[in-house]
Structures are given as structure tokens and as C-alpha cells.
Amino acid sequence: MIGLIETENLTKKFGDLTAVENVSLQVNDGEVFGFLGPNGAGKTTTIRMLCCLISKTSGSARVGGYEIGDKNDSLKIRKLIGLVPDNVGLSEHLTAYENLDFYGRIYDCTNAQRKENIKRFLEMLGIWEKRDVLVGTFSKGMKQKLAIARALIHEPEILFMDEPTANLDPESAKTVRDFILELKKEKRTIFLNTHNLDEAQRICDRIAILNTKLMATGTPQELEQSVSGKKTVIVLEQVNDAILNALKKLSLKSLTSDGNTITFDVIDPNKENWVVVEAIVLAGGHVGSVNVVGSTLENTYLKLVRESA
Amino acid sequence: MRLSKAWLVALRDFKIFRRQKNILYSIIVFPIMISVLFPTILQYAGQRSAGLLTAANLPSLIDSFSFFIVIGAAFIPLSIASYSIVGEKIEKSLEPLLATPLTDGEILLGKAIAALLPTLVAMYAGATVFMFGVDAVTFGSLGYNYFPNWTFGVLLLVLVPVAVVMSVLYSIIVSSRVNDVRSANSYGILIFLPLLLIYFASEIHIISLDINGLLIIAGTLSAIDIALYFVSTAAFQRDEILTKWK
Numbered sequence: 001m002i003g004l005i006e007t008e009n010l011t012k013k014f015g016d017l018t019a020v021e022n023v024s025l026q027v028n029d030g031e032v033f034g035f036l037g038p039n040g041a042g043k044t045t046t047i048r049m050l051c052c053l054i055s056k057t058s059g060s061a062r063v064g065g066y067e068i069g070d071k072n073d074s075l076k077i078r079k080l081i082g083l084v085p086d087n088v089g090l091s092e093h094l095t096a097y098e099n100l101d102f103y104g105r106i107y108d109c110t111n112a113q114r115k116e117n118i119k120r121f122l123e124m125l126g127i128w129e130k131r132d133v134l135v136g137t138f139s140k141g142m143k144q145k146l147a148i149a150r151a152l153i154h155e156p157e158i159l160f161m162d163e164p165t166a167n168l169d170p171e172s173a174k175t176v177r178d179f180i181l182e183l184k185k186e187k188r189t190i191f192l193n194t195h196n197l198d199e200a201q202r203i204c205d206r207i208a209i210l211n212t213k214l215m216a217t218g219t220p221q222e223l224e225q226s227v228s229g230k231k232t233v234i235v236l237e238q239v240n241d242a243i244l245n246a247l248k249k250l251s252l253k254s255l256t257s258d259g260n261t262i263t264f265d266v267i268d269p270n271k272e273n274w275v276v277v278e279a280i281v282l283a284g285g286h287v288g289s290v291n292v293v294g295s296t297l298e299n300t301y302l303k304l305v306r307e308s309a
Numbered sequence: 310m311r312l313s314k315a316w317l318v319a320l321r322d323f324k325i326f327r328r329q330k331n332i333l334y335s336i337i338v339f340p341i342m343i344s345v346l347f348p349t350i351l352q353y354a355g356q357r358s359a360g361l362l363t364a365a366n367l368p369s370l371i372d373s374f375s376f377f378i379v380i381g382a383a384f385i386p387l388s389i390a391s392y393s394i395v396g397e398k399i400e401k402s403l404e405p406l407l408a409t410p411l412t413d414g415e416i417l418l419g420k421a422i423a424a425l426l427p428t429l430v431a432m433y434a435g436a437t438v439f440m441f442g443v444d445a446v447t448f449g450s451l452g453y454n455y456f457p458n459w460t461f462g463v464l465l466l467v468l469v470p471v472a473v474v475m476s477v478l479y480s481i482i483v484s485s486r487v488n489d490v491r492s493a494n495s496y497g498i499l500i501f502l503p504l505l506l507i508y509f510a511s512e513i514h515i516i517s518l519d520i521n522g523l524l525i526i527a528g529t530l531s532a533i534d535i536a537l538y539f540v541s542t543a544a545f546q547r548d549e550i551l552t553k554w555k
Contacts, residue, residue: 103405
């Protein structure tokens with residue numbers, strides 16, 4: 001795998017405040033990489049460093065093989081990337097078309113390229129009809145779509161998106177998510193900052209959890225299983241002391257009872273649950289249902305973030 | 310530094326200014342005032358107080374009026390540059406611009422051109438009308454056309470550009486420290502102080518607004534321009550803009 005983005009101990013300090021500490025990660029070519037973390041975790045600061053918008057304090061990072069912090073490489077990096085910032089930052093006194101055309105010119109796109117890409121992306125995002133309307137009159141969702149089109153106007157190799165669905169209504173957020181999935185099909189490398197776990201799980205190939213320091217990296221499935229495994233939930237007609245004593249003898253991990261429900265950790269449910277059910281029945285219990293539930297990305301995220309706080 | 314990239318930034322700002330009435334007014338009003346008001350005053354004063362405006366005292370009065378072209382030239386970029394930078398801050402549109410392959414210097418130059426060019430065009434147009442107007446109303450008293458002359462040439466081609474650059478750079482510095490156009494304009498007014506001091510000093514004959522006097526003033530303002538250039542380029546750096554600007 002080619003690391004299109006690589007960081008080693010990347011650190012950013014603002015005076016005494018450490019915003020990002022020793023972050024080492026690799027984003028592969030064609031991958032959608034999710035960067036999860038609470039507010040103030042350093043997600044935006046990391047993106048800004050990778051986009052050569054602010055300087056690093058220490059460590060190193062390469063984007064597309066170019067070194068951030070090197071003056072000559074900075075311009076080359078900024079040619080390679082597209083950025084959708086957390087604030088859309090569009091010129092409100094220009095039309096949608098004028099906004100995109102300006103950025104196309106900055107990236108030295110030819111007239112034909114600009115025309116084609118503006119039409120293609122505005123059509124994909126469903127705002128082609130609004131191309132000649134001043135952006136100041138646009139809704140939040142439309143502005144966000146336009147900011148995405150702006151970031152793509154020069155067909156960048158890497159797209160950085162900083163919370164692209166934050167503050168959008170559900171319908172607009174879905175359109176943006178669907179569009180990112182379309183880009184994923186085109187095998188674009190996307191670095192996605194978000195604190196929407198569901199979005200990260202649905203869109204990202206791999207996810208990193210950040211809270212100033214990098215807490216974990218992996219596929220959504222790997223992260224789900226990294227913190228805690230599966231749990232068995234057994235619903236009984238009634239839980240009594242005889243049943244609980246019988247289960248205690250089995251030395252089950254994290255055994256809890258709540259009303260008529262018993263929960264415990266399992267590694268191999270197919271083998272272990274039979275033994276447990278048999279013990280319950282022998283103790284005179286009546287089993288209503290047996291369910292195995294997996295750990296969620298949310299559990300993993302919350303556990304890691306709370307531990308790091 | 311690629312001039313073509315800076316020009317793109319300036320062209321975009323021109324498009325924005327076209328749709329901003331307050332900027333259009335500030336570009337148009339002062340040149341019209343100078344070109345129409347001062348010849349009218351001379352005409353009116355000549356009619357009302359015959360004998361007071363003589364061939365001997367008219368030239369110094371016209372030179373005093375001419376200096377208002379410099380003051381006007383410093384006024385116009387205040388609102389343009391203030392909007393240009395503060396407007397970007399309000400719209401938060403500097404971050405995506407800084408993420409493009411433009412250097413900080415190219416963006417700053419583009420902003421400076423966007424403020425400089427309309428100001429010079431407007432003031433030169435106003436100055437041309439002013440020259441014709443003054444000549445028309447003073448020919449009878451002077452017996453010759455006062456304009457064009459070398460003093461006015463120095464004022465227009467040397468002092469006005471230097472004053473405009475000073476105003477643009479000062480506005481950029483002020484804009485980096487405030488969050489709204491009104492505050493930027495309020496602080497911007499301070500730029501008039503040195504120019505008004507020069508004007509009053511000329512009125513009480515401490516300095517003369519002849520060619521030598523104008524060249525000395527231009528030299529002094531150029532030194533101020535150089536100092537302001539270093540301060541403004543230090544303020545207009547991506548790290549500063551994204552982390553320290555209000």
C-alpha cells in the first residue's frame with residue numbers, strides 16, 4: 001500500500017496548549033480515512049497542518065510524497081489537495097458559477113476543464129440550476145455542496161473534508177454523504193474529519209480516534225472489537241438467587257443482572273451459551289430468549305475518549 | 310511572486326465591489342466632489358468677491374485645493390481594503406483561499422491591486438475634470454490656463470500613488486485587528502492625520518506645496534510605506550491569519 005498521507009509524531013502547540021501531540025498515521029491511496037474525535041481534539045488543527053495552512057511545531061508529515069513545512073513543497077501539496085473547511089468560506093457576493101470559476105483559474109484549469117467540472121459537480125450535487133444565483137442567498141446545505149464542488153474543481157488527488165455534514169439538516173447531510181460515497185467509488189483519497197460515528201462507520205475504510213493524541217486506528221470492525229468483545233443477554237421468566245449462584249460458579253466475566261435480564265461477556269457464544277442455559281435450567285429457571293450483542297463503534301469511541309480525558 | 314495569480318485575486322474582488330454599493334459610492338463620491346466642488350467654489354468666490362481672487366493669490370489657493378486630491382486618494386482605499394480583508398474574515402473565505410497554491414504575497418498583492426487600481430482610476434478621472442474646471446473658471450483672472458503644470462504632475466504621478474499605497478497598507482494592518490468594516494474605517498481615519506498636518510502646515514507656510522515640497526512629502530510618505538509594508542506582510546501570513554486574527 002502507498003501512504004499518500006504519512007505523519008510521524010506530528011505535534012502542534014499554541015503557546016502552552018498542545019493541540020495535537022505525536023500523531024503518527026498513514027492514509028493509503030484511494031482510501032476514505034475517518035478522523036474521529038470530540039470538539040477540541042485537534043482534528044481541524046491536523047487538517048490545517050496537512051493542508052499547509054499552519055505550521056507544525058515538531059514531527060514530520062508527507063502529503064503525496066511532499067514534506068509539509070518545506071516552502072517549495074507546500075505549494076506542490078496545495079496543488080494536490082482540495083479542502084472543504086468547517087466553515088464553507090464562499091464569497092457571498094459572487095454567484096455559484098463565479099465562485100467555482102475563480103478557483104478553477106487559480107488551479108490553472110483550462111476553460112474547457114472549468115466548464116466541464118463546474119457543470120459535472122453542480123449537477124451531481126443538484127445545484128446546477130442555481131449556478132447564476134448569488135451565494136449569499138443559498139441555504140446552509142447548498143453552500144456546503146458548493147464548498148465540496150469548489151474543493152473538487154481541479155480534480156485533486158486528496159480531498160480533505162472538515163465535518164462536511166455538521167449543522168446540516170438530515171436531507172442535506174444525506175446528499176453530502178451519498179456524494180462522498182460516489183467519490184469513494186471513484187477511488188479518491190479522502191481524509192474526513194467528523195464526530196458523527198454513524199457517518200464514519202458507513203463511509204470510512206479506516207478510522208482514527210483522536211483526542212490530542214491518537215487513541216486508536218483501524219477499520220470500523222477492528223475498532224469495535226478492540227475495546228470489548230461480545231455480550232450475551234438472556235431474558236428469563238424470573239431471576240432468583242438459585243440461578244445467580246449457579247451462574248457465579250461458572251465464573252462468567254462481567255456478569256450482571258437487571259430485573260429479569262442477565263448479561264455477561266462471551267468470547268465464543270456458540271460454546272459458552274449452551275453451558276450457561278443448561279445451568280439456568282438446572283437451577284429451575286425458564287429462559288425466554290438468548291441474544292448475542294456486539295460492541296459498537298460508539299462504545300469504543302466513548303471508552304477511548306473518556307480514558308484519555 | 311506570480312503577478313498573474315495576484316491579478317486573479319484582484320479580478321475577483323472587482324466583481325465583488327461591483328455588487329457592493331457602499332464601495333461604489335466611496336469610489337465615485339470623492340472624485341466627483343473634488344472635480345465639481347472646488348471649481349464651483351472658485352467660480353462662486355470669484356463672482357462674489359471680485360478683486361479678492363487675483364492672479365497673485367489664485368495659484369496658492371488652487372495648489373491648496375489640489376492637495377485634497379491626495380487626501381481623497383488616501384480615503385478611497387480605506388473602505389475598499391477594509392471590506393476586502395474584513396469581508397473575507399466575516400465570510401471566512403480566507404481559509405479556502407490559503408489552501409490553494411497561492412502564496413501569501415500573491416493574495417496580499419491581489420488585495421492591494423484591488424484597492425489601488427480603482428482608486429487611481431477614479432482620482433485621475435476626477436483630477437482631469439478638476440483641471441479643466443479650474444482652468445475654465447480661472448482663465449479670466451489668470452489670463453492663462455493654470456493646468457497642466459509640473460507641480461500638479463508631481464502631485465498626481467508621485468504623491469497620489471504613494472499616499473494610496475500608504476492607505477492600502479495601513480488598511481490591511483487595521484483590518485487584521487478588527488472584525489467589522491465600521492471599526493476598520495474608524496481606525497482607518499487615523500491615516501488622514503499626517504496628510505491633514507501637511508495641509509495645515511502648508512496653509513501657515515511651514516512647508517510649501519511646490520515641486521520640491523511635494524517631492525519631500527512623497528519621500529517621507531514612501532519611508533512610511535516601506536515601514537507599513539513590513540508590518541502588513543508580517544500580519545498577512547497564513548499562520549497569523551488562521552490562529553491569531555480576531
